[in-house]
Amino acid sequence: MGVLLDVLGSVIIAATLFLMMMTFQLQMQETAARIHYTGSMIDHMDTAASKLNHIMAMAGIGVPVDSVCVIADESRLVFRTFWNCESDTLSEDRHLIDIKLGDSTQHGSILEINQDGTLIEPLGYILYIEDVAFNYYDKNDNQTTTPANVMSAEILLTFRRDSPWRQDQPLRTNIQLKCFFMNSYLQGA
């Protein structure tokens, strides 16, 4: 009887430890997957921020300062420039660049960049966006909503990506950046 109890106790302890090890392994796998996802998201955030900085710096080439910005909404920015965003070259034609959040999908949304009404980069360069908000500033760094006074924009981006294991716990990362209409400043603001 004593031996039987010893064996039963050993089996219970062994099973408990085995379950513990399995749980650890699963947690490690989940954590590794989340870290991998978040790591790629951080890289994506950096690339998206650089891209936005570049686009905003090209606003207003050859355009009078007070005519650069056309629409300065909380979720949409439209500006004029003699620069072709699609080919990233200077242009003889004046273009209208429209930056806005695309339709929401289950995987988030794309920050759409339209040139003269045509979506460029239809596959989306700045993707996994959950939310975007713009704050605008004049040349003296005072917040403004008047398009003619806009000289810089603060962009608040929220990225979201579904968790690899738990769909109800998406991975979110935020970034806040400020971009300047360099060409307007070059014209003396």
Added chain:
Amino acid sequence: MNMMEMFLALMAIMLFTTLSLTYNQAIWRQTDYINNATMVVQASQICHSILDEADAKLFSNQIEFTDIVDTYNFTDTQSYPHLPVTFTVSCVATDCDSLGQDLETPNPNSLFKRIEVSVSGPTALRYPYKMKRLYTKTFM
């Protein structure tokens, strides 16, 4: 349970405790790296925005070239509510030579100025993030 069995049970407990601690430490360390990387991206954007602001104000003559040293020497605590995190931003501008080295004696008429921005603050940012830019006086 005799003495040997008790000893073996104790050893098993120690072994699995060590294992679980090692696992947890590994996870915490990886999480630290990820948090640090996120803060580095944000700190990099802060540095860029301050240096870009200096560029913009120089372009528009809102500040003179000789004003760089006076204007961009400050330490400030800036809040970024979207994250939400508070960073300490430190900006140091100096007269320098063409290689960005400090002059032995500061010279306000130096043709070269250097602005160095350092961002620190949240615990997740393990080391201050620094970025510097060299400015040259032109006569265009």
